[in-house]
Structures are given as structure tokens and as C-alpha cells.
Amino acid sequence: MPSPSRSLQARGSALASPAEQVRILDSEMGLARFDETITGAGLEPLRATGIEVLQINVGKRCNQTCRHCHVDAGPDRLEEMSRETAESCIAALARSDIPTVDITGGAPELNPSFRYLVEESGRLGRRVMDRCNLSVLLLPAQSDLAAFLARHGVVVIASLPSVVPSQTDAQRGGGVFAKSIEALKRLNAAGYGKEGTGLVLDLVTNPVGAFLPPAQKVQEAHFKDRLFREHGIVFNSLHTITNMPISRFLEFLLESGNYEGYMRRLVEAFNPAAVSGVMCRYTISVGWDGRLYDCDFNQMLDLPLAYGAPGHVRGFGALDLRTHRIRTGNHCYGCTAGAGSSCGGATTEIR
Amino acid sequence: MDTYYHPKDLAHFSGMGKGNPGLWDKFMAYYGAVFAEGALTEREKALIALAVAHAVQCPYCIDACTQACLEKGSNLEEMTEAVHVTCAIRGGASLVHGVQMRNVATKISM
DSSP: OOOOSSOTTTTTOGGGSHHHHHHHHHSOOSOOOHHHHHHHTTOOSOBOOOOOEEEEEOBSBOSOOOTTOSSOOBTTOOOBOOHHHHHHHHHHHHTSOOOEEEEESSSGGGSTTHHHHHHHHHHTTOEEEEEEOSGGGGSGGGTTHHHHHHHTTOEEEEEOOOSSHHHHHHHHOTTHHHHHHHHHHHHHHTTTTOTTTOOOEEEEEOOSSSSOOOOHHHHHHHHHHHHHHHHOOOOSOEEEOOOOSSHHHHHHHHHTTOHHHHHHHHHHTBOHHHHTTOGGGTEEEEOTTSBEESSHHHHHTTOOOOTTOOSBGGGOOGGGGTTOBOOOOGGGHHHHBTTOOBTTBOSSSOO | OOOSOOGGGGGGGGGGGGTOHHHHHHHHHHHHHHHSSSSSOHHHHHHHHHHHHHHHTOHHHHHHHHHHHHHTTOOHHHHHHHHHHHHHHHHHHHHHTHHHHHHHHHHHOO
């Protein structure tokens, strides 16, 4: 199956519609619905435990078109957060004591307000994370990006699915592995991942296919060994993240005949212990247009905060949301299968 | 088309417990203990299981062990080498019986 070079939206795919994705996820397959499963486990209703992360998705523009992308991001997507909405995010942050700002996309660095968000969050004394696709560092207009991130002590969370070039390229596009290695070397040269610098470089791996990720600690040791031995690259931690059955990964599942098997695998691997650490319990997700969600996945399925919570970052007050009820659906099996999965990796492995 | 092997039957494996739950429970406890991390890692054990699955040519085992290997962090390169180990041992096992052929031939030949 060839790698798509354009987004679902640009190709006019029915799966570009969040409602169509929800319809497929809700269709009857003889599997327990997520809400039934968490009720059976005594975990319903799922509630926040306090907001520790403000995750800001600044838009869908990206220089890559990865096959598993849950955002349907790509060079052909134009939706991006305006300066006005970015200022609303900083104002909301200032009204709260949320310690961490997690900036994502698309390739968040391509948004003209990215550096504003980093600088202002830092000025407020908050820890800033950048979810980086690595190849963005090689774009001519971003030649000073590594130095900028280092200067502001931004935690870099970089995607690298595999230490095998063909595996990474199969998921993220031809030539991406080589670019990722070059970018990691630049980050190392700026001090990232090196002892004593305080500059944190974490990697994220998603399975290259319809299966669950391996044990995080085991895979971290494997990545550290191979990347150092073969490329002289160092990093801090590896996060394993399960592929969410939405957007372009859903397209892959359906086209390859793996959808039913994958959903069955997620449901059978449901782990009640993984529920306590899922990101929606400690994160508020802001969309490019300022709307609020429990997580980036709900954002892509157009499932905004519900149960009386504020709808837009302009109305955000942290106290409103500390124990708010979380909106769930069958896609939530993606975060609660096996060792669990969140933006910080496995939810049941102690770091 | 009707066949002896049905891919969906793998999900019904636990139905074997209905005939004799005691033996099934003992087997599953043993199975779980065998594949737990020990002197060998779970990843190494999954690769051995994949090689054995090819030796016994069980399609259910090949399905399950392929998924297990990927979920334990092995890649296609490593899994292919594991199958070549099966192939080498099976081929070698045939070839070493050639010694028997040679012995018989030598005995009955002038």
C-alpha cells in the first residue's frame, strides 16, 4: 500500500469527517463499548484529577504526511492558530497555576505564534514541551530552531517510530529516517539529551502497524543501544504510544483489512490499571481555533468538553476543570490497552 | 470455501477448557510461566516461539507469534532470521539423515 502524500481532506476522503470516524467506531462488532467496559471496572464516570498540562494544538500544517497521523496533518492543511487565540492561551495560562505547556500540531514550529507561545509560557515560569517531528529542524527557515529551543530550555519530544530506516520511512515517508538522524545530531550538538545540560530530549515511538507497542523500558534500552552504537546519538527517555484508530491510521486499518482485528486486540487488552494515568485526567487540550477538549484525540473527533465545562480558551478558568467529567468513546480503548498509552508514553510503567 | 483451518478459530482456543477445565487451567498457568521474563527475555522467548511455530507449521501459532514478536519489540529483519533458523535446522535434519542413507547403501552395495 503506497504512502499517501496528501491529507484525507485534500483527497476528499469520507474519513476526513470526524462524524464519519465516530460512526465507524460506534458500529456494532460484537465488542463491549468503552463506556460499558469502564462501568464494569467501576471506573465510570471518568473524571479529571487536576489539570497539570495545557496542551495547545497550534494547527494542522506539517511538512510530513505520516500514515498514522491522528490529526490528518500535512503540507496541504492550512488551519492554524491565530496570534489572537495564542494570546488567549497565554492569558488563560496566566490565570491558572498549570505547570506545563505542551505545544503540538501538525509541526507546531511552523506556526508563526510558536515562538511567542514558548517565550510567554517561559516568562510565566511554566515548563514548555515541543512535540517535534525532527525533520522540521532541517528546513532552511528553521535553521536556528535547535538553538532557540535550547535557549528557552524547551523539552523536546521527538517522533522516531523505529531504529530501522525502512520501518520509520514506511510510517513517516521516504527519507524521513535519514532526516530524523540528522536532526537528532543537531539537537545533541545543542546540548539536548546530554548529561549536565538540563536539556531534555525524549523520543516517541508508535508501532509501525496494527499491533500494540512493546514494553517501554525494554524498547528504550534497545533504542539507546542502537542509536548510540550506529549514530552516536543520545536521548533521555523513550515514550511508547499506541496508535489511535482514528483519521489516517483508521484509513490504514480499513484499507488493509485490519480494523476489526485491531479493535478486538485493543478491547481484549483493556487494562483498568492503565486508566488512572491517561492524559485526559490531567490535561486540557486547546484546538487551533481555541476550542477546548479533554485530549488531542477528542479534538480530532470533534468531541469538545462537555457536561457544562467551558467551550473556549477565552472562558477557561483552571478551577472549573479540576474534577470535570471526561467525554469518552470507543477510541479510548487506544489509551487503555496493554500498558496504557498517553502523551507521556505507557501509563503503567514507572519512570 | 470450507477448510480445516479457520483464522477466527484462534479466538475460540479457550473453548478447549470446556472439556476439562482442570487440565486447561494447568496448561494456561504453565504457558504463562514459560513466557514470563526469566533467564531469557520475553522478546527472546517470542522469537523462539515464532521459529517453533514455523517448524510445527501451525497457522494459528504463526499468527499469534508474529503479533507477539512485534509487540515485544522485534522487527521484520529479526523475525526473518528466526524463520531461517527453523529452515536451517529442518533442512539440516533432513540432510543428516543422509548418513543413514549412505550407511544402508554401503551395506547393501557391492
